[in-house]
Amino acid sequence: MLLQLVAEFDLQRDVVPWLAARGWAVALDTSEKSSALYIVNVERNGKIIYTWKGNQRSTHIGLYDLQTKENEHLYTFEKDLRIISCSINSERTLLAVSFRQYTEEERVTHLLQSVSKYLALLIEIHPINNVKVLKAVDSCVRVQFLYPVEDRNSSTESHLLLVSEDKYIEQFDIHVAEEEHRVVIQNSGQLPRARVADDLIWAQWDMTEQRLFYIVPKESRSILRCVQFYPDENFNSTLESQLDISVNDKRVKLVNFGYNDCEDRDVPPKSLNLQVFTNKAGGLCVCCSLPSDIPGEISYSIYFLHKGFSKTFTASLERPETPQLKEVAFLNLDYYVAAYLPGQFLHLLNIQHPDLLCYSLFLTGEDARIDMLPNCSIQSPLVSTVLDCCIGRLYAMSISDSALLKFLQNSKRDSERLAALHCALLCVRSTTDLEMKIIWWISENLSTCHSFDPIQEFIIASLYCRMCPETNNLDKLLPYTSLLDWTGVIPGVACATDIISLPVLEMQNSKGFWEKLDSNLESVKYAEPHLHYHNNVLRREWRNLSEETEERRATAYLRNIFENAKKVLSHLDAWDSEERLVPLFQEEDYQQQLLMGLLNLVHRIMKEVWKIHQLHSCIFCFDERGSEAEFRVFHIMSRILEAANGMCMPLPPGFHSLHLGLGVRCLPLHTLLHYIDNGVLHLTETCVRKLLKDLDDNEKNEKLKFSIVTRLPEVTLDALGLKARQFWDHPVNANFRARKYVKLLLEKLGNRQCSRPVPERHPVCVEFLPLNYLTNVLAEIESQGVHLYEKQDHINVRFVEEAALKHTMMLLGLRYS
Secondary structure, three states: OOEEEEEEEEHHHHHHHHHHHOOOOOOOOOOOOOOOOEEEEEOOOOEEEEEEEOOOOOEEEEEEEOOOOEEEEEEEEOOOOEEEEEEEOOOOOEEEEEEEOOOHHHHHHOOOOOOOOEEEEEEEEOOEEEEEEEEEEOOOEEEEEOOOOOOOOOOOEEEEEEEEOOOEEEEEEEEEEEEOOEEEEOOOOOOOEEEEEEOOOEEEEEOOOOEEEEEEEEOOEEEEEEEEEOOOOOEEEEEEEEEOOOOOOOOOEEEOOOOOOOOOOOOOOOOOEEEEEEOOOOOEEEEEEEEOOOOOEEEEEEEEOOOOEEEEEEEEOOOOOOOOOOOOEEEEOOOEEEEEEOOOEEEEEEOOOOOOHHHEEEEEHHHHOOOOOOOOOEEOOOOOEEEEOOOOEEEEEEEOHHHHHHHHHHOOOHHHHHHHHHHHHHHOOOOHHHHHHHHHHHHHOOOOOOOOOHHHHHHHHHHHHHHHHHOOOHHHOOOOOOOOOOOOOOOOEEEEEEEOOOOEEOOOOOOOHHHHHHHHHHHHHHHOOOOOOOHHHHHHHHHHHHOOOOOHHHOHHHHHHHHHHHHHHHOHHHOOOOOOOOOOOOOOOHHHHHOOOOHHHHHHHHHHHHHHOOOOOOOOOOOOOOOHHHHHHHHHHHHHHHHHHHHOOOOOOOHHHHHHHHHHHHOOHHHHHHHHHOOOOOOOHHHHHHHHHHOOOOHHHHHHHHHHHOOOOHHHHHHHHOOHHHHOOOHHHHHHHHHHHHHHHHHHHOOOOOOOOOOOOOOOOOOOHHHHHHHHHHHHHHHOOOOOOOOOOOOOHHHHHHHHHHHHHHHHOOOOO
């Protein structure tokens, strides 16, 4: 099961034994088909309010504290009532209750037309004392205390919201005073009140952030509004957004204003099923569903208000005759919104990046099953929390690492693999163990992912996950996938995307969530997708830096780049405390130093790959052929190089040396040279020097060495020339370097002519006229200051002359002295 549920509260486990120990037996409720013990409310501070009925037809209210794991009896009504809503203030001195006194049938039977059907009371409970009637009406009302400051222990003022089915919400201001060790309500005859909202058809209470969302109809559309309540006990309207939702309900639909397991019993079958979810990154979503008129289909829409578009999904049901089908339940997982239909599907949608379906994970069958949530009488009152109203259980909800990894391993479709990979790295926040298992999966499935490069996606998603929480607004610039045009299709699900109006914020100098939401909206208006990172920018800069001349290397800009690179390189030894496993060399690779940033991730991949294939920390020995495990590692490193080149991403110093070393051990010569010629393998000084020095000069090795030397790029050849004699003092090497020197000198000469005779360069004249003429020409060029090897005095005309004589004598089979 992908969603992992842990029961934080269970009526049967946490309350029933406590009641039994105090002799409060729970009577069966025979008047209605519902439980006599049920949850009424969950407050912001983790207090759960519940109610039960005693044997004497009394109705009790109790409280459970999630932190202390203790129960407390709050109040008893000496009559049989149906509690609708209940709330306690943060000081636990006042209790607000709304309940139904009689059913309509009871009113007619007992001639109670003059008695109000519903009551809302305010009760002093510290200690139990006075009771004040807030409302006595025939329409249902609900109550909710404000919690403007968490864990406030003492205050002389409380604020209470009262929500009426007559489509209005008002706030009561309640002043209290302590008299003779009792907390009593002051001026209880007429409590000050203020109208918060009118003409609403739907409302939702966000207890964590103390926000009220509500909808008012306007012609064929609906207007979503939000009221924010502040710690200074003020409130104001903060948001207005047009929704293309037509609501024909005559009854007000309320969310998170009490949890009565029979509250929806009389709701029409096509009533509005809508919830608003926010997250800490400034995401604002409206989730809505209405039963479809087409049998076997169900539709639901997610309005991503912070992005300016909505997505409507229409799913074909596998078993449309399932009796438990009622409506889609929406769950808040912070970075994800889940649409859940028991027995049918579980759909996870990323809130921050809903535009690409590579973040949409749609599960069916056994993968979508959640044993603890067999029906749809569930709500998500808090982030990553779900409440089952039927059985009275509150669960902490999270995405299971093990289930997600198992789904990733068993998936056959690229779309499912991609969604699971991103979900694991972005949502689960990549624990070390999970990251290791993902790398193992990548190493085993490089050739099975056809639509995307798993190495690229791992690097990009991991970088995004690590950096965005630390830096504000970085998520608007960093890439979150390499597949910017991914148009994956969910089998059996139709998806329609519509552009919607951006919400209007009605506040200035906002902080917290509202500041981040405002930033998201500004980004949609002016930045996306124009300011979003694309590696073409980095690729152009990389190319410019690679073409820098010696003169331009002294600029302040380049000096800053090198200084930053040195700082990064200085931390390479601190990657982990264990012995360095992968033999990446600490070499001066200036090209890599210019663009250093993702070394950590590549090192992590290499480290796990080394562990998987059980390679030793030092495998740089060229006199043996590579093992099968080394060949697999070589293949993985080739894919890492391909991924890095595709993203224009730097690699750790020593990566190319290690890659080349494995290539020499694992590949036949013609394949090795083919890889070098096509840029897959890079010739580095570290590896070339070791290869030339360690291998003896048998015929096979001479062929390998000469093939490597002739392929050295100009810059690398110059750097090697200074030390070439030290690690390969061989006529073949000297002959090649001499030829190279002559070629470069003649190219520098161009059309210039020798203008004066050249003196002899050594006392013994060589009687070989072609060679004499060549050395005279080269000496003339050197005398004009055209010298390519100022720092390598041993490479000059004399060196060329000796190399030519040695080569000639060798061809003639003579000995040179």
